[in-house]
Amino acid sequence: MKRALTLIALTAALGFGALAYAQDKKPEPAPAATPAPAATAAAPAAGQPAPAASTAPASPAAAPAPAAGAPAAAPAAPPAPDKPVLVAADKINSGDTAWMLTSMALVLMMTVPGLALFYGGMVRKKNVLATLMQSFAITCLVTVLWVVAGYSLSFMPGNAYFGSLDRLFLDGMLFQKEAGKVMVSHLALTIPESVYMAFQMTFAIITPALICGAFADRMKFSAMLWFMGLWSLLIYSPIAHMMWESTSGFWATKGVLDFAGGTVVHINAGIAALVCALMLGKRIGYGREPMAPHNLTLTVIGASLLWVGWFGFNAGSATAADGRAGMAMVVTQLATAVAALAWMFTEWMTKGKPSVLGIASGAVAGLVAITPASGFVGVTGAFVIGIAAGVICYFAATTVKRMFGYDDSLDAFGVHCIGGIVGAILTGLFNVKEISGSDANMMVQLGAVATTLVVSGVGSFIILKVIDMVIGLRVSEEEEREGLDISLHGEHVE
Numbered sequence: 001m002k003r004a005l006t007l008i009a010l011t012a013a014l015g016f017g018a019l020a021y022a023q024d025k026k027p028e029p030a031p032a033a034t035p036a037p038a039a040t041a042a043a044p045a046a047g048q049p050a051p052a053a054s055t056a057p058a059s060p061a062a063a064p065a066p067a068a069g070a071p072a073a074a075p076a077a078p079p080a081p082d083k084p085v086l087v088a089a090d091k092i093n094s095g096d097t098a099w100m101l102t103s104m105a106l107v108l109m110m111t112v113p114g115l116a117l118f119y120g121g122m123v124r125k126k127n128v129l130a131t132l133m134q135s136f137a138i139t140c141l142v143t144v145l146w147v148v149a150g151y152s153l154s155f156m157p158g159n160a161y162f163g164s165l166d167r168l169f170l171d172g173m174l175f176q177k178e179a180g181k182v183m184v185s186h187l188a189l190t191i192p193e194s195v196y197m198a199f200q201m202t203f204a205i206i207t208p209a210l211i212c213g214a215f216a217d218r219m220k221f222s223a224m225l226w227f228m229g230l231w232s233l234l235i236y237s238p239i240a241h242m243m244w245e246s247t248s249g250f251w252a253t254k255g256v257l258d259f260a261g262g263t264v265v266h267i268n269a270g271i272a273a274l275v276c277a278l279m280l281g282k283r284i285g286y287g288r289e290p291m292a293p294h295n296l297t298l299t300v301i302g303a304s305l306l307w308v309g310w311f312g313f314n315a316g317s318a319t320a321a322d323g324r325a326g327m328a329m330v331v332t333q334l335a336t337a338v339a340a341l342a343w344m345f346t347e348w349m350t351k352g353k354p355s356v357l358g359i360a361s362g363a364v365a366g367l368v369a370i371t372p373a374s375g376f377v378g379v380t381g382a383f384v385i386g387i388a389a390g391v392i393c394y395f396a397a398t399t400v401k402r403m404f405g406y407d408d409s410l411d412a413f414g415v416h417c418i419g420g421i422v423g424a425i426l427t428g429l430f431n432v433k434e435i436s437g438s439d440a441n442m443m444v445q446l447g448a449v450a451t452t453l454v455v456s457g458v459g460s461f462i463i464l465k466v467i468d469m470v471i472g473l474r475v476s477e478e479e480e481r482e483g484l485d486i487s488l489h490g491e492h493v494e
Contacts, residue, residue, distance in 0.1 A: 204240070207265045227276075369426070381431075
């Protein structure tokens with residue numbers, strides 16, 4: 001224990017030391033800018049407002065009159081659109097579009113097969129098919145709900161908490177081949193809106209799928225479907241709108257820094273997972289019977305797929321194939337590796353052996369924590385976020401869980417909620433303005449974290465309570481002992 005406390009102290013010292021270094025280091029003066037031809041503005045990061053073009057006129061006294069025959073000054077750039085617009089097809093950037101199509105596929109791979117295998121390997125053999133089924137069914141269900149209403153509620157301009165209903169069933173998302181026109185989102189101006197919608201769909205898919213880790217082995221399949229459907233529309237969409245819709249979202253307009261989903265995905269899913277674990281109660285035999293993972297090979301394969309897919313998750317959130325995407329990819333790789341090592345060495349010192357499950361869990365914790373920071377921090381921030389995620393999430397998933405006695409089956413809360421909070425706070429501390437283009441406001445970061453915890457925590461409790469009153473949440477004791485594969489799906493693994 002002394003060694004563990006020493007490691008935590010070193011983590012804190014490293015974090016504050018790096019922060020002090022960043023604050024004390026004076027930036028070198030930038031060279032004088034030379035005139036350059038106008039360029040097409042890059043699309044803003046997911047949820048980040050596009051920088052306003054400078055339109056301040058020069059002082060009349062300082063500006064000489066133009067010579068006879070000189071060309072007139074270029075007109076001021078038009079304001080950035082505040083809603084989806086129809087543009088000429090030649091305005092679409094093919095490189096950005098290709099990268100976003102790839103990112104969409106990578107993030108989808110994170111759920112099926114990545115998360116499905118990661119969770120499937122950690123449950124007991126009698127529940128592996130049911131666990132795989134949860135991820136697969138959620139992918140199908142949320143796809144339909146996203147097209148019907150989820151996208152419109154999340155990313156269309158509206159009030160501070162909800163988007164509008166203008167894109168129900170994707171109405172108005174146009175592509176006119178003969179006319180050479182295509183609709184683009186105001187949040188991603190260089191790619192078709194259909195591509196942006198599909199990319200954000202994969203985020204909406206994986207977020208509720210993460211929650212399943214908390215109630216593995218004991219929830220009714222019908223109750224799970226009802227909960228995930230309602231949660232996606234009533235919890236995920238409002239949180240996504242508040243954090244990412246830059247023209248009207250409550251925290252987005254205040255400048256919250258959440259590049260790829262620390263609040264929207266991980267804190268949101270993690271606190272809902274804890275509520276699910278508490279509402280359903282402990283697994284039969286928890287703490288008395290062995291419940292070791294049945295196949296860690298599947299878990300490591302799943303974690304590896306999550307790691308690869310996360311590049312689409314984080315670097316894809318730049319919504320462009322540009323320098324910010326490149327930096328997001330670098331810090332994602334670094335923080336993940338550091339967190340995996342931090343978890344491994346912490347476990348080694350406290351338990352005497354480094355486990356395969358531990359290093360895989362540490363990698364996921366690092367991926368979670370760097371998510372909100374990936375487009376805003378540099379190498380120093382990635383190092384500190386990785387160390388903090390590995391150490392803090394390890395103790396959250398072990399010591400804290402034992403201390404409070406809740407049965408978070410696969411540590412969805414300990415890894416995703418705690419890792420997301422660590423990442424959201426450290427994003428504010430290690431934000432590099434030259435990378436992000438924005439100043440960090442710690443009160444805004446903390447407010448966004450608190451909002452997500454309250455909305456998702458309370459909202460999840462209400463939805464679960466209603467479902468429990470109507471159809472019940474938990475399988476019977478006989479079904480749980482038999483295993484969900486047979487009792488719910490009539491199948492089993494040999």
